[in-house]
Structures are given as C-alpha cells and as structure tokens.
Amino acid sequence: MLHVEDLQVEAELVPLFNFTHNAEAETAVLRLLQELPPTAELVREKQRILQGFLASWSVLENFSYQKIQYQEVRKFLADVSSGRVALEVNHIKASVKLLLSEEARYQSRARYVQVIQFLHRLQQHYVHRLDLHVFPVGYRTQLLVLVRFLERFSLENNSQAIQEDQFSVARMVRFAQQLQAIKPEDLTAFWDAFHLFEAYWSVAKGMQTHAFVFPVFQEEGLCLKEFYHPLLKQPVTNSLVLGPTENVVVLTGPNMSGKSTLLKAVGVCVYLAHAGVGVPASRCELPYFQSILIAINLRDSLRDGYSHFMAEIQNLKLVLHAARGAGRTFAIFDELFRGTNVDDAMEITHATVRGLTGFRRSSFLVSTHLLALESQLPKESGISTYCIECVLRNGLPVFSYRLKQGWSSLKIGRLLFEKEGLHALLQPQ
Known part of the structure; x- marks a missing residue:
C-alpha cells in the first residue's frame, strides 16, 4: 500500500532527477520514481542498473x-515505418529519380543525413563504448535492443561518406532500403529502450549532482545518518538511529522548529530508498516496507464530507489495516489528532501510540504538541522520544533545527503573541 501524496513526488522529487531532453524520457523518469518495485530484491535490481550507469559515467x-x-528523426522514422512516407527502394527507379530531380535529391539527402548523424552519435559516443557486463542481465536485454537496432544501418561508413562529401545516390538508395525494412514493432522497441536509457541516465545524473547514496536493506532497525530535505538550499543534517525494538518515535518541539520538514525528510529518504534510487543522506539502512503511508498535510475533504479530524481517523484506520497485514508498514503522522479538542486528542493519542508499539515489524513516526503526553507514555520498550532543539535568548526562540533525544516542553506561543504586541492591540481604544 502506498499513500505518499504529501511527498509531492511529481512536483518536488522528480525535478531532482530530471535532466532529460525529451518529454517521453521525462515520463519514463516519472515512472521510475512512482512505480516502486514490489520486493526488496527487485529494488536491488534497480539499484544495480543505476550502479551500471554510474560505473559508466566516464562514457555517459x-x-x-x-x-x-x-x-x-523520430517523426521521419515513424512516417517511414507506418507507410505515411514511401521511400523508393528499387535501385534503378530511385537512382533515376534522385539523379533527375535536384529537389528530390536534396530533400532525401537532408533527411538521411539527419537520421545518420543522430543514430551515429548515439552509437559511437555512447552505446558502443559501454561495457554491458556492468549492468544486470535483465537490463542488458534493453541495451541490446539499442545495439542491434543501430547495427542495422551502415552508420560508420555513411557518416564517413557524409564528412567526405561522398554520400552518393547509390548510398542513399541502400540507406533507404535499410529504413524501409524497419518494422513498426522494432521501431517502438527501439524508442522505448532509448527513453528508458535516458531516464536511467537522468536519475544517475541526479544522484551524482546531489551526492545521494544508495540505501542498504536490512531485517531490523533504521539508520539515517546526516539526512536532510533535498529542497532546502542550506539544509541542517540530522541523524536518526533506531534499534530493532524501537518501532515508534514520538517527536516534539515548538511551532516553527521544523518538525514537519524533518518528518518529510525522513519520508523522502524511505520513499526514494524503495524507489531504488539514491537518498539525501550519508548513510541509509532500513527494512523493506510493503506499505508506506505519510500524512503531513491532511486536509478536510469537501468531496467526501470529512472534517479534518475524520480525515485523521480514516488515515489511521488505513495505516492499521496495512500494519495488520503480512508485510511491514512505515507511517508518519504529523501533529496527530490536531483536528479535535485537547482532552480527546490526549486520550486517543495515548491509545494510538501505545497500540502502535504492538506492531513490532513496522515503524511509526508521530509528532505532537501534547506536552502532557510525556507522563502518560507507557514505559515499555518500543517508544523513542525525540525533539527538535530550540532555546530562548533574550526571551525569543532560537531554532537550531537539530534533532536530539528527549522531550521538548518549550512553549513559545505566548512569547510570540506578546512579541507581536497582540495584547495591546486587543485593548479597547
């Protein structure tokens, strides 16, 4: 189960990896990030493909x-393959036509030269220079689609003839025959392989550009070292290390301390790890989660008639159904039950946190403003308390955005209320 709308994968994460040159490859990048492999081994397979691209970076x-x-080139090849453009492949007829008509000769030559130059550059600069053995066997079949398609044409000889101004009518006819022999399904397979190739290259470039690291999947525990949210221009890095018995994290900190951003950063790392790509951290070790559910910006649903509190209830229900299933679940709750009154929120948050500890194979992160909850938390293992550091200087809060173990009881609402002069403004004139 996947419920990650709050991570805004298409709007925020895809641009980190999108260095493509065409819309089809961009769509392929989106698929690579949105379609999560269903097993840890398939995630590792995706990692190995990207590792192959990174190992070939001197070429790519x-x-x-x-x-x-x-x-x-794509339009011309499609027109030829579909029959919308008919090439004369009879040697005598084509030769006569091209020799007698300067316009026909010029147009045909221009089209053929463009195709040859594009395909030859792809072949000689990139595909032929790759060591296919650095890629996993499953992806090699896609690379071989590129190799074999390009080998159908005499690209090296034709390119050399063009450079020497020796691209004769006879060569044009032979090239037309090669083009005319392309089957529609072969052309589709080539472009699909090309777009996927560019998409993997683009994701690899994103990892290189942002210095993302590959995660390691393990059976128990969670280790995120120096992680951060990749959209921040000057991010503060933090670390979160949980042992095998720590499956619930309760996060506290005053408003504006960065709780939501930190939770989202953890969610981004977990999500990208399961997408098979690099994560914004110096080290990432985690279990494979069959379900990932992240609730950071829950809103009322006018369409379904849900209040904010009911949306929270439905989200928790979704998480619990996933956690009661066969696989592991990872879930984030930001300001759990802020849509109801404090008394209700205290009671049901306590029940929720205590109940979540029973799902030992899953991991849950819960942020809260309910400071009185600290004394009510069960003492048994499974719950870890963390806070985001904030100190008062000259009566004003100073945020470090640093994660540390413990509980924050700092209240800054009244301080900010007074600092902005609201007490005075509320006095009658």
Whole structure:
C-alpha cells in the first residue's frame, strides 16, 4: 500500500532527477520514481542498473543531443515505418529519380543525413563504448535492443561518406532500403529502450549532482545518518538511529522548529530508498516496507464530507489495516489528532501510540504538541522520544533545527503573541 501524496513526488522529487531532453524520457523518469518495485530484491535490481550507469559515467557524463533533431528523426522514422512516407527502394527507379530531380535529391539527402548523424552519435559516443557486463542481465536485454537496432544501418561508413562529401545516390538508395525494412514493432522497441536509457541516465545524473547514496536493506532497525530535505538550499543534517525494538518515535518541539520538514525528510529518504534510487543522506539502512503511508498535510475533504479530524481517523484506520497485514508498514503522522479538542486528542493519542508499539515489524513516526503526553507514555520498550532543539535568548526562540533525544516542553506561543504586541492591540481604544 502506498499513500505518499504529501511527498509531492511529481512536483518536488522528480525535478531532482530530471535532466532529460525529451518529454517521453521525462515520463519514463516519472515512472521510475512512482512505480516502486514490489520486493526488496527487485529494488536491488534497480539499484544495480543505476550502479551500471554510474560505473559508466566516464562514457555517459556528457550524454546529449539536439532536441529538434530527435523530434524530426523520430517523426521521419515513424512516417517511414507506418507507410505515411514511401521511400523508393528499387535501385534503378530511385537512382533515376534522385539523379533527375535536384529537389528530390536534396530533400532525401537532408533527411538521411539527419537520421545518420543522430543514430551515429548515439552509437559511437555512447552505446558502443559501454561495457554491458556492468549492468544486470535483465537490463542488458534493453541495451541490446539499442545495439542491434543501430547495427542495422551502415552508420560508420555513411557518416564517413557524409564528412567526405561522398554520400552518393547509390548510398542513399541502400540507406533507404535499410529504413524501409524497419518494422513498426522494432521501431517502438527501439524508442522505448532509448527513453528508458535516458531516464536511467537522468536519475544517475541526479544522484551524482546531489551526492545521494544508495540505501542498504536490512531485517531490523533504521539508520539515517546526516539526512536532510533535498529542497532546502542550506539544509541542517540530522541523524536518526533506531534499534530493532524501537518501532515508534514520538517527536516534539515548538511551532516553527521544523518538525514537519524533518518528518518529510525522513519520508523522502524511505520513499526514494524503495524507489531504488539514491537518498539525501550519508548513510541509509532500513527494512523493506510493503506499505508506506505519510500524512503531513491532511486536509478536510469537501468531496467526501470529512472534517479534518475524520480525515485523521480514516488515515489511521488505513495505516492499521496495512500494519495488520503480512508485510511491514512505515507511517508518519504529523501533529496527530490536531483536528479535535485537547482532552480527546490526549486520550486517543495515548491509545494510538501505545497500540502502535504492538506492531513490532513496522515503524511509526508521530509528532505532537501534547506536552502532557510525556507522563502518560507507557514505559515499555518500543517508544523513542525525540525533539527538535530550540532555546530562548533574550526571551525569543532560537531554532537550531537539530534533532536530539528527549522531550521538548518549550512553549513559545505566548512569547510570540506578546512579541507581536497582540495584547495591546486587543485593548479597547
């Protein structure tokens, strides 16, 4: 089960990895980040593909091409393959036509040269220079689709002839015959492989650009070292290390201390780890979770008639159904039950936290403003308390955004209320 709308994968995470040159490859990047492999081994397989790209970075670092050339080559090949453009492949007829018509000769030559230059660059600069053995066997089949398609044409000889101004009518006819032999399904397979190739390259470039690291899956515990939210320009890094018996984290801290951002950063790391890509941390070790559910910006639902509190109830119910299933569940609750009164919130938050400890194979992060909850938390193992450090200087809060163990009882609402002069403004004139 996946419930991660609050991470805004398409709007916030995809741009971190999107260095593509065309819309189809961009869509492939989106799929790579949105379609999470259903097992840990398949996640590792995806990692190995990206590791193959990174191992080939000396070849692929400057992968590029002209977007307009790609668009025109793709359209021309599609028109030829579908029959919308008919090439004369009879040697005698084609030769006569091209020799007698300067316009036909010029148009055909321009199209063929564009196709040859695009495909030859892909072949000679990138595909032929790859060591296919650094990629897992499953992905090698996709690379071989590229290799074999490009080998159908005499690209090296034709490219050399073009450079020497020796691209004769006879060569044009032979190339037309090669183009005409392309089956629609072969062309579709080639472009699919090309777009996936560019998507993996783009994700690998994103990892290189942002210095993301591959996670390691393990049976128990959670280790995030120097993690951060990748959209912050000057992020403060934090670490969270949980032992095998610590499956519930209760996070406290005053408003504006950065609780939501920290929770979202943890969620981003867990999500990207399961997508098979690098994470914004110096080290990441975690179990494989079959369900990931993250609630940071829950809102009322006018369509379903839910109040904010009812939305929280339904979200918790969803998490519990997932946790009661066969696999592991990872869930984040930001300001749990803030949609109801304090007395109700205290009672049901206590019941929720205590109940979550019973799902030993799953992990839960819960932030709260209910400071009185500290004395009510069960003392048994399973619950870890963390807070985000904040101190008062000259009566004003100073935020460090640092995560530390313990409980924060700092209240700054009244201080900010007074600092902004609201008491005075509330006095009658």
